[in-house]
Amino acid sequence: MQTKILQRLNGFFILFLLANLLHSQPDSLRKPSEGKHLIQLNTYLETSKVPRNRPVVFHIELSWEGDLSRYQIEPISQPILTNLLLEGSGSENRLEPLSSGKFRAVKSITYRFKPLEMGMAYIDGVTIKYTDRQTGQEDKLTSQRVMVEIVDPLPEADGGSVRSVIYLVLLVVFFAVILFFVVVYFRKRRQARESVVPIVPLPEIYLNKLSQEVDPRGTNLNEMTGRLSKIFREYLDQDFDIRTRESSTAEILEKLENLEIDESDRGNLKSVFEKLDLIKFAGKNVDPADFTNIYGTIEAFLLKRKQVYESNQAELKEDK
């Protein structure tokens, strides 16, 4: 009887144990469809010691078996930081194949923080709410508080020296450009100087003009005097850069005062201009002797200027 009772009690005990065993299994095993423990949260730092001048990289990774669309993850709020400043964040979703032939869905969020001071820095736990789309069940996962040590900054890479090289190159380019323009300027100046020096001296040009256009033995001496005056004024204008065409005799004589010409030449020119005025404006017929005198004075002046030109040119050649 006792044996029977013991046998019955053993049977109840086994049944009780079996019932208890079944009840104490994880949800995933017990209710795979609900998936309570299928989703996993993993947070980690790339390095636990970060130099002061480098970013702290913090990853939050959610993973589960199956499709990516199985869980709807609520937007994750920014973690509470101590001695860190958020620089940026990014996220990615991926599927990883498992040995069983199934896939593991991974949702990864990466934060980059800037260390503020040397010492310890902390990233508080992050709470992630999610919804199982299959069952409609909502739940949440919370990560641990993470600490990171901010250590001495690393020396900067060769940025400074690269900058110096760039500056040096720019400086060299700058001086090269200046040198180029200086060379071009002096070359042009030399060319201009060479081209400015006339092959035929200006006084010679006007001497030729005088002999071609003014005939001292011509019949109409008044007309010849007019031409002579015009040619000579033109020459003075060209050679001494004085506006003779628009100037009266007094104005020309005033300008001649400031020119580097002999006193005797100045006196001769004054006399020539006065005589020319008398001929041109006093209605006086030209006396051939007067005309010859004017012509001779102008011609002598031009010849003298020609000699000055030639000696200047010779000096220039010697200098070269």
Add this chain to the structure above:
Amino acid sequence: MNVDIQAINEKIERESAFVEKITAEVGKVIVGQTYMVERLLIGLLCNGHILLEGVPGLAKTLTVKTLSSVIQTKFQRIQFTPDLLPADLLGTLIYNQKTGDFSVRKGPLFANLILADEINRSPAKVQSALLESMQERQITIGDQTYQLEDPFLVMATQNPIEQEGTYPLPEAQVDRFMLKLNITYPNKEEELDIMQRMTSGSVPDTDPVVEPKDIVKASLVVNEVYMDEKIDRYIVDLVFATREPEKYGLKDLAPLIAFGASPRASINLKLAAKAHAFLRRRGFVTPEDIKAIGLDVLRHRIIVTYEAEAEEVTSEDVVRRVLNQIEVP
């Protein structure tokens, strides 16, 4: 074409002898202002009138008064005011109760040298009366016309600094003045001389050195001064350059000139240049004379545009450009 320039020169030498005497006598009282004295003589020799612009206190009145005493002519100074009437200038008929007749009372215009001070202070009718007399050289009072004595020179002044309550002369009337002079301040040495001379307690006396008939005679000789056709053409070129500047290489002046100089400018420039040559004791005109007198003859005959006024370009600037740009013969 042979002109007897020798004979003209000799005549001029004879007739212009008074010029130096006048200058010397006026110089006893007036310091500097040779420019003004010379222009006054040009006006007298050409029977022209002079418009004078300058700030007060530059001895304008004293100069004319002194000149008048030196050449023994009658001088009158008329201060133009807003309430002046034409009769105050010309004269009027006065009824004589005793005789029962009207007698003529001649106005101050019956003189040889007249200083019309601040002409722009009087209304147009008074200005017109003066300008008509200047032009006609005669005055009609009642039914009697009186010829004005030669020489007859009106020197009108305009005060450039007070323009409120004035009646600016119309351009047509300004044109009747042969010359417009701009009188400037004396230099430091002259100022010192003026100050010492005027505070010495006695104003130097001047002696009459010439009679009015000598001036009239000289003005006839001025007409004989030879002017070559080249100079005539030069004058025409200058005047035309103010009307059609673009044709004379002065394109930039075209938008600055509203109205160029009138034919009266050409006539007066020729006359004034002859008188200038006479004062230089030369029997013929050269471009130098034109250049010397050109500014005074032309500055009041060119009307500049609003654009020129905005750019602060005056008619004087325009004339200077023309004189410096036009080719001389």
